[in-house]
Amino acid sequence: MLGKTNVKFRQSIVVRFSGDSGDGMQLAGNIFSSVSAEMGEIISTFPDYPAEVRAPQGSLSGVSGFQVHIGHGVHTPGDECDVLVAMNPAALKQNVQFLNKNGVAIVDIDSFKEIDLKKAEFKTDDPYKEIGLKTQIVEVPMTTMVKAALEDSGMDFKSQMKCRNMFALGLICWLFNMPLSSARRFLQHKFGNKPAVFDANCKVLKGGYDYGHNIHASVSKYRIETEDMRPGIYVDVNGNKATAWGLILASEKSGRPLYLGSYPITPATDILHELAKRRDLGVKACQMEDEIAGICSAIGAAYAGSLAVTSTSGPGLSLKSEAMGLAVMSELPLVIIDVQRGGPSTGMPTKTEQTDLLQALYGRSGECPLVVLAATSPTDCFHMAFEAARLAIEHMTPVILLTDAFIANGSSAWRVPEVGDYPEIHPNFVPEEKEGSWHAYSRNDELVRYWSFPGVPGKMHRVGGLERDYDTGVISNSPENHQRMVNTRAQKIANVANHIPELEVKSEHDGCDTIIVGWGGTYGHILTAYEHLNNAGKHLDFAQFQYINPLPLNTREALSKYKTVIVAELNNGQFATYLQSQIPELNIKRINKTQGQPFLVNEIEEGVIKIMEGK
């Protein structure tokens, strides 16, 4: 076990913390990623929660993991990990598949007793052999040492063991040259009002760090290159929090108070949590009695003049369909966040997928167009949430923003926007010159209905789900008028294309005849595959869609010059189908996966090579 310390120069490193769901792995992982980010690393994280809320201790179903990728050129949490921390045999068994063959497993050997092995359903007394673990293994008696470190603390054994995650974190900090001072600061933030708990955690943290130092554990000690980024204030955010913050900024920029009507649903609930906290910024976030009440109360708030939002995941989006139709028909601004998860039905609530796209585009009765957007990364959630609100308010339409479990829970370092980085949002209020001739369904040149709401004198009007006469806003059953209104609502959404950025195509080599295309949260993986493929001589271009309905104006021009358009997505081809319907002349090939897991970079690479080689 002992030997000299190696120093490797690596571009990036992936660490996976794993343990029982009560072992505090998420906290250890979070602190490590925050500390790394502070040291100038690019980070990308992936929490992997157990499917069950409280599985039996030490069991396979109770394993919780947190993967952190830090370093240079990091776009994803990484396919494999270089260091695996396993607090018990179940964690080791569940996560060994993610450990790369040159990696290192660090285990708490105190938790590898016969009874522990049995809980993790090992059949022999040689767990390493049984699961085929051939990499370097560092056996650390964590339990013993944590107990010793806290001998004089007056804490009971159970409380002592709650600090075990900090021992693992201390050891990892030592391995990657991370100063304990910043880890302590994060602990101070968490346990600041419980000095005894804070002291105990710090003591154990230092214990882990010193242990690593003292034994000179024969782990390759990576030293990590840092990447320069723009100057500014940085903060670590996950996608859900970034989404919430983007909406708050939009509220500030539009002058419309923010209302959220929501109902708890994995993996979207953290948006509700964050906005519920933000009463400090005037946000009214209301947990309603069901998904339908979530969106309906938001529609009510929109009618009353708010920037109104509802947040959900796939099954909740299904429940909201009829209400979305009402928002389309009454032409109210509304943001619907769908954090996609494995479906259909309850499916795999904690896992990621992109299988709600067609539901978002078409899943309503009648001709019912609305704007559909997708965020590409945890930090892009901020930007796209802002965009969703901007388009909703300026175009008087519901907007669905699709994120997914992967980017919603993953986190990255994010540069806090400076004042002036984002534009003002201009609600389409009734202009003065229209005061006399205005009715509830009067529109501007872009067919956007003017917005007036209760409380404004002299503008009393009635809206609703019934079809309206184009010229008067009064209920109408006229066949010609209905056709005109259907066309008007469609054209209003089409006009949004004039107010969104063009599709950006990445190209490393001139004259490529193949492009790989993705949308939303697969960005990091496809980008990495694109870079690898071009480096390996397989030349192709790349574009990722954030604006799905309407598509950017240059989409046809940008894509139709390629002989082959490869669409990679985490479903059975929904965007490919949509894209084909919009631009029929494209020769579209597909790379699809629906396993509830993100793409692995090499899966995309292999898929592309297969297509390029005509197999």
Place this chain on the structure above:
Amino acid sequence: MTNQTYDPKDFKNDVAVRWCPGCGDHAVLNVLHKAMAELGIPPHMIAVVSGIGCSSRLPYYMNTYGFHTIHGRGGAIATGVKVANPQLTVWQISGDGDCLAIGGNHFIHEVRRNVDLNLLLLNNKIYGLTKGQFSPTSDRGCISKSSPYGTTEDPFIPAELVFGARGTFFARGMDVELKINQEIMIEAAGHKGCSVVEILQNCMIFNNGIHNRITDKAVRANRTIHLVHGEKMLFGKNRDMGLVQDGFGLKAVRLDDGDYTIDDVLVHDAHCQDNFLHQQLAMMDGTNLPVALGVIRDVDAPSYETDVAVQVRKIQVKHRFKNLRDMILAGDTWERK
């Protein structure tokens, strides 16, 4: 409030009313215009929200803000309107199907939350707009197009749901009792919280005469009682009958046969927090005890939208963040130069 005075026609618009001739909704609409004039709240501060059904067309006939929404969801939408702008007076117009079948969940929750809404529940015990199916308030055995052999289920009694959801206000009217309706609408608007006003209402086409047992002029005085807070519970054409306590329940007695005097008759207390007697009163069905009209329960409790607004203000004052950036910078950040 404003010093300006209003006339019922200030709340009326020129849209042609499309309910069937003789429908009870006409009477309710006219009384609502009058009640609003008496309340004196400017039309632009009023939002009338409805779901789907005959009665839910009502917002079109108001010169206020109005939102005709989707089936059953009026309560959730009205909640959003009120939370977004607590200054508004929000009316929800619903029927027995809209409110108690498809919208049942929203109904009990708006009552439980005590959102400051005035909810007119027009109960004709039938689906009119879809042409005559039984509703959740139809009596057991009701024969309708979707129950040609009679229903095999018991109805909801709206008041019972209101009490079950810890409602703070319940009143009952009948389409033919214009004065009582106006009185309870005004009381409902004055109550801070979810004011449920059930109005027993006739459907000429699909359920004609459903409430005749109590609304017929010949029997109405004996089969209904108009409850007024602080007054004796008297009824009958000559107000010669009263309600008295009888063991654990209520009893209707005559005051002219020597057994009981006016002193035995209960005095109505709509403001009593305990809802036991309110329930007893609301459940009287016109068989042995008269159907109770008027404000049956009206008690103080915190209203949802007010407490949300108060909490927001308190938390904002405590933190004093100027904006999002200010809030983020107060947390864990680092600077890259």
